Amino acid sequence: MSQESFFAKREDSFSSFHNLFEHLSRLQQLHGKLMLDAFGQRHAALLAPLNEGRLRAPSPGDCWEYLVDCGQRGLLFWDALRQRGDNTLAHERAGYPLLLKFPYEVLIDGHDLPHPVNYSLLRILPTADQPSDATRQPVIVIDPRGGHGAGIGGFKQDSEIGESLRAGHPTYFIAFSHAPAPGQTLLDIAEAEARYIETVSARHPEAGKPVVIGNCQAGWALMGLAAARPELPGLVIVNGAPLSYWAGVNGRNPMRYAGGLLGGAWMTRLGSDLGNGRFDGTWLVSNFESLNPANTYWSKYYNLFRDVDAETPRFLDFERWWGSPTLLNSEEIEVIVDDLFIGNRLAGGSGRTSGIDLKRIEAPVVVFCSYGDNITPPQQALNWIADVYPSDLALRSAGRTIVYLQHASIGHLGIFVSGKVARREHRQLLGAIDAIALLSPGLYELMIDDLPASPSGDQAYQVHFESRRIADILAHDEDGRSDEREFALVDRVSGLNSTLYDWFVRPWMRRAINEPLAESLRKSHPFHQQQIVWSSLNPALWWLAGSAALTRTNRRPASPNNPLLAWQEVFSSVIEAQLDGYRDIRDASQELLFHSFYGGLSTLTGGQAPRSQQSHIEQRDKALIEHLHDSLLQGGEREALIRIFCLLARASGRFSKERIEELAQRARTLSQQLGIDPLAVRDSVRLQDLLVFAHPEESLNTLPLLLAKASQREVVLTAATHLVPELLYAEGAVGDLWRRLHDLLEHPLPDFAQPSVPLITVGSPPEQIQASLRLPEADAPTSKAATRPRKKNAARPAKAQAQTDASPPPAATRSRSPVAAPEKPARIKATRSAPAPGLASPDKGGNAE
Numbered sequence: 001m002s003q004e005s006f007f008a009k010r011e012d013s014f015s016s017f018h019n020l021f022e023h024l025s026r027l028q029q030l031h032g033k034l035m036l037d038a039f040g041q042r043h044a045a046l047l048a049p050l051n052e053g054r055l056r057a058p059s060p061g062d063c064w065e066y067l068v069d070c071g072q073r074g075l076l077f078w079d080a081l082r083q084r085g086d087n088t089l090a091h092e093r094a095g096y097p098l099l100l101k102f103p104y105e106v107l108i109d110g111h112d113l114p115h116p117v118n119y120s121l122l123r124i125l126p127t128a129d130q131p132s133d134a135t136r137q138p139v140i141v142i143d144p145r146g147g148h149g150a151g152i153g154g155f156k157q158d159s160e161i162g163e164s165l166r167a168g169h170p171t172y173f174i175a176f177s178h179a180p181a182p183g184q185t186l187l188d189i190a191e192a193e194a195r196y197i198e199t200v201s202a203r204h205p206e207a208g209k210p211v212v213i214g215n216c217q218a219g220w221a222l223m224g225l226a227a228a229r230p231e232l233p234g235l236v237i238v239n240g241a242p243l244s245y246w247a248g249v250n251g252r253n254p255m256r257y258a259g260g261l262l263g264g265a266w267m268t269r270l271g272s273d274l275g276n277g278r279f280d281g282t283w284l285v286s287n288f289e290s291l292n293p294a295n296t297y298w299s300k301y302y303n304l305f306r307d308v309d310a311e312t313p314r315f316l317d318f319e320r321w322w323g324s325p326t327l328l329n330s331e332e333i334e335v336i337v338d339d340l341f342i343g344n345r346l347a348g349g350s351g352r353t354s355g356i357d358l359k360r361i362e363a364p365v366v367v368f369c370s371y372g373d374n375i376t377p378p379q380q381a382l383n384w385i386a387d388v389y390p391s392d393l394a395l396r397s398a399g400r401t402i403v404y405l406q407h408a409s410i411g412h413l414g415i416f417v418s419g420k421v422a423r424r425e426h427r428q429l430l431g432a433i434d435a436i437a438l439l440s441p442g443l444y445e446l447m448i449d450d451l452p453a454s455p456s457g458d459q460a461y462q463v464h465f466e467s468r469r470i471a472d473i474l475a476h477d478e479d480g481r482s483d484e485r486e487f488a489l490v491d492r493v494s495g496l497n498s499t500l501y502d503w504f505v506r507p508w509m510r511r512a513i514n515e516p517l518a519e520s521l522r523k524s525h526p527f528h529q530q531q532i533v534w535s536s537l538n539p540a541l542w543w544l545a546g547s548a549a550l551t552r553t554n555r556r557p558a559s560p561n562n563p564l565l566a567w568q569e570v571f572s573s574v575i576e577a578q579l580d581g582y583r584d585i586r587d588a589s590q591e592l593l594f595h596s597f598y599g600g601l602s603t604l605t606g607g608q609a610p611r612s613q614q615s616h617i618e619q620r621d622k623a624l625i626e627h628l629h630d631s632l633l634q635g636g637e638r639e640a641l642i643r644i645f646c647l648l649a650r651a652s653g654r655f656s657k658e659r660i661e662e663l664a665q666r667a668r669t670l671s672q673q674l675g676i677d678p679l680a681v682r683d684s685v686r687l688q689d690l691l692v693f694a695h696p697e698e699s700l701n702t703l704p705l706l707l708a709k710a711s712q713r714e715v716v717l718t719a720a721t722h723l724v725p726e727l728l729y730a731e732g733a734v735g736d737l738w739r740r741l742h743d744l745l746e747h748p749l750p751d752f753a754q755p756s757v758p759l760i761t762v763g764s765p766p767e768q769i770q771a772s773l774r775l776p777e778a779d780a781p782t783s784k785a786a787t788r789p790r791k792k793n794a795a796r797p798a799k800a801q802a803q804t805d806a807s808p809p810p811a812a813t814r815s816r817s818p819v820a821a822p823e824k825p826a827r828i829k830a831t832r833s834a835p836a837p838g839l840a841s842p843d844k845g846g847n848a849e
Contacts, residue, residue: 006363014602024595030251031588038584040748042577049566066565067151071789072551077301078534078541079548083316085535088323096178097322099151102161103127105172108196115188116181121196124154124161124171124664131342136233137433138200138210142174142193142218143414147284149324150176153215154677158318158419160182162211163426169211172200174218179280188324190225199231208361208498209234211433215416216240216376220346223358223365235433240415241366242376245344245381246487247477254587255291257594260487264494265337266501272330273509279333281325282527288412291374294579302572309555318417323531342494344487347387358388358396364436368431370407371416378406378476385443385473392469396693397624399686403436403465405429405446407511424448424461425584435657438664440646440689443468444655463657467650473799486598489605504577625694630703632691635684638676640706641716642684643699644741645724646692667725704745713745 049055058066091097103125110117116637126132136394141153153173154161164171174196181188200210212233215223219241224234248256272279289296304315328336337825339345347358369381385402389395396404410421444465452462473547532538536545558565649655650683671678692699707713721727729739 007199007316013695017547018463020599020603022795023599024592026178027250027592027595031584031592034251035581035584035588038580041579042573046212046577049570054563055570056563057835058567062562062564063557065558066562068556069562070142070568072307072557073308074554075544075551076312076548077305079544080304080308080312080315081534082536082541082544084319084323085531085533085537087316087320088531089535089537091320091324096149096174096324096326098122098177099149100161100173100175101156102154102165107172107730108199110192111181113192113195113491115184115191117184117188117192117340118177118180119189119192119196120175120177121199122173123176124165126165126171130165131168131171132165134170135168135207137208137429138170138172138204139164140174140197140210140212142212142214142222143176144214144216144218145176145326145328146217147281147288147325147328148773149321149326150178151321152416153213156323156419158422160215160416160426163422163430166427167430168205169430170200172196172210176326178324179327180332182329185331186221190228190330191219193221193225194229194232197229208537211235211237211430213237214241215240216242216412219243220340223361224346224356226361226363226365227358228360229357230360232716233363236361236363236431237366238381240370240376240381240412241293241367242341242380243346243815244339244380245346246377246484247383247481248377249379250591251588253374253379254590255287255375256380256487258287258592259342259494260490260594260598261590264463264490264497265334265342265499265628266494268333269330269498270504270509272333273506273513274518274521275327275330275687276513276515277330277510278327278518279330279681280522280525281327282522282525283726285322285325286525288375294576296570298575298579302304302575303835305465306568306572309557323527338494338498347384349724358384361400364401364403364439366436367402367404368407368425368429369404370410370412372407372409373412373415375412378509382473382476386470389470390781391621392443393621393624393690393694394617395443395470396690399441401439401441401444403439403446404442404468405448421618424459428461428463432657434664435463435465435655435660439465439659440649440685442689442693443470443473446474455797465655465657465660467653473814483595485602489598489602524631527585538644538817577627620699628694629698631687631720632695632698633705635706636745637707637712637716638681640703640712641719642681643688643692643703644716644720646685646689647696647700647741648724648727648734648737649807650692650696651737700740700744703741707745710747713747717742717745717747723831 034364085710093111100122104122106120107123108121110119132505141164143150143153149616153159157164174193197210197212204210210233211224212222212235214220215238216239219238220243222233222236222238223241224241246256268279304311346356369376369378371378382404385395389398389400399796404688405425406423407415407425410418414421425448429446432446445468447464447466449464451462451464454460523532534541665680666680670676671681688699704713707716727734729735773815
């Protein structure tokens with residue numbers, strides 16, 4: 001090693017330590033600011049009732065009324081807990097039946113498959129008031145198996161299944177049972193789900209490929225399945241599903257540090273061995289509850305106590321599902337933790353999930369995430385897009401459509417449990433599946449606008465799409481991705497610890513644990529014990545059920561104006577604030593500890609920041625752009641018309657769901673009446689969309705070279721106004737572009753008040769379309785010279801002659817147009833290729849197909 005290299009390496013080492021200390025200092029300042037802001041907000045909330053004068057001294061009558069009400073509410077509260085315990089025990093004795101609120105029939109039981117699994121395919125039976133439409137795409141909801149009980153997709157009416165039935169879709173549910181089949185693996189489950197989707201497609205051959213919905217764990221599993229079998233789904237919807245497991249924001253997402261602080265995945269192996277080869281999902285549920293101790297230990301129960309008369313049924317319904325965690329085989333949980341949550345290998349396609357390349361997903365993908373989700377923040381739900389498609393051109397050139405929807409505040413479970421979210425987000429998602437399938441490749445954000453309520457009081461909504469870029473996804477990751485080297489080091493430490501556990505602990509643990517002991521250990525978990533203690537099995541509660549029934553008969557609730565209810569709310573707020581303060585200090589300490597340990601270890605071991613792929617991406621995009629440059633002059637009237645619409649769409653950037661469906665219907669009707677091949681149109685749309693994206697100005701300026709004759713230009717512009725009559729009155733960026741197109745093509749603008757041609761409506765006869773578009777009916781010979789562009793030194797005819805010339809009018813003859821005639825691009829071929837079939841080309845003299 002040379003002297004210069006030695007001192008350069010030493011300088012890098014000192015610089016790395018300096019950067020580490022600077023990073024820790026910034027983290028400390030960030031957490032200090034966050035905790036001070038949170039303290040200020042909680043302090044203001046606590047003092048608000050006092051400042052507003054809502055806290056006043058109660059009278060003796062108020063005190064007596066409140067004591068009676070509080071005593072009765074307390075008795076009913078304890079009885080609700082007893083009912084929860086009894087329900088859980090009864091659910092266990094019944095064999096953990098599926099908690100669906102809808103009638104169903106089992107089509108395929110997973111235990112009967114060649115590789116048995118505990119997943120089954122159910123058909124949700126339509127009812128008389130909600131019949132299914134056989135012409136609509138079937139919807140398949142996959143139940144998430146993340147530790148909790150089964151049936152979350154339809155355990156109440158306002159749910160994903162309920163909204164699918166309401167929209168008239170044939171609805172299916174892929175559910176799981178409590179215990180996995182012996183030896184069951186993730187690959188076995190994927191194989192079974194693929195067979196289920198094939199079965200549903202075979203039952204509805206004329207309705208199109210099914211819409212498949214995956215929540216949380218089922219979401220990332222569905223993405224893997226769609227990559228392995230891209231021909232199966234017609235649309236993929238993932239709700240609250242983590243796909244980029246290292247992503248997050250400093251100070252907000254503490255759960256991603258848990259694996260590193262626990263030393264990696266060795267604890268999942270320990271949990272599986274303590275369960276005799278099966279991992280207890282109770283540990284996953286407990287980890288979720290620990291994220292928000294205020295809700296787990298206080299708010300959930302206080303809300304029940306405060307509104308015990310109305311809240312008890314909802315509380316019992318939720319707890320019946322939440323209180324029965326399921327089991328996972330050790331083979332399943334170890335792959336999940338090793339390759340996904342710690343290894344982050346799903347997007348990369350390595351590890352035991354090898355063979356999964358998310359680039360292979362062909363169906364449009366919809367991602368629903370929320371800023372209030374502390375399990376799957378938007379960064380973990382969306383960053384995979386930037387990993388798989390590092391540039392917008394890469395996404396569009398692959399022909400992929402990705403739509404994401406964001407909620408401002410709903411929590412993780414609320415994404416697929418909340419009735420309000422089901423009525424708003426899930427209802428609008430299912431209503432927009434046709435429009436999503438019609439979107440051109442690219443990245444979009446689905447926006448839901450609240451409209452004024454109807455006279456009946458029902459809330460109305462409107463859906464539109466807005467174009468987005470990969471940079472918008474990366475903007476969610478405020479702190480960049482420099483901490484990925486620390487998570488990569490966690491993966492290495494986890495692999496080392498897991499290997500040591502496999503060598504020195506696992507052999508004797510498997511010999512020491514049998515099934516009775518494993519069941520006893522599962523039952524001894526505090527999560528289960530609290531339900532057993534507060535159940536009818538406790539002899540100390542023999543009196544509770546009868547007393548509660550008597551209390552309901554003689555219920556005397558306090559007046560809403562009782563001042564002691566306001567004092568009760570303040571007391572509850574104080575308890576919540578203290579627990580939230582504890583959570584903030586705990587999370588800040590864990591994050592600082594993680595970065596101190598793994599950041600220091602990374603610096604000592606010479607860990608490098610993730611290598612930037614920017615130069616490689618730019619080179620690949622440059623090569624594609626140059627390749628597309630050669631296609632600017634390929635095509636005829638049909639390609640020009642499609643390019644015009646792509647240019648207008650780019651200028652707009654906003655697409656209404658209703659407008660997309662209406663335009664598609666008009667285009668579909670026109671294609672059928674003119675005999676245009678839909679596949680050829682689809683390929684043309686994809687190519688022209690890429691050209692407009694890669695070469696926006698050249699795509700516009702070379703339009704005259706595609707439409708050499710004035711008659712061709714009139715045909716295309718007239719067809720555009722027939723398909724979108726609003727262009728005659730467009731304003732803003734779309735209107736400016738529309739007027740610029742007329743100037744560029746030297747075609748006079750029509751009368752905006754009175755369109756010069758009759759509008760084509762759905763169902764118009766072909767004769768009317770042909771007459772209005774002035775399509776040629778007879779073959780006419782065309783000179784080859786008409787297809788050649790004019791040489792630079794050729795004589796320039798007068799404007800009247802240029803109107804009928806086959807070559808584009810030179811710039812010198814354009815007195816009206818502010819846009820000069822485009823020069824021949826450097827890489828554009830000298831002769832224009834023959835137009836593809838679709839709109840007839842006058843210079844070829846053919847009839848419209």
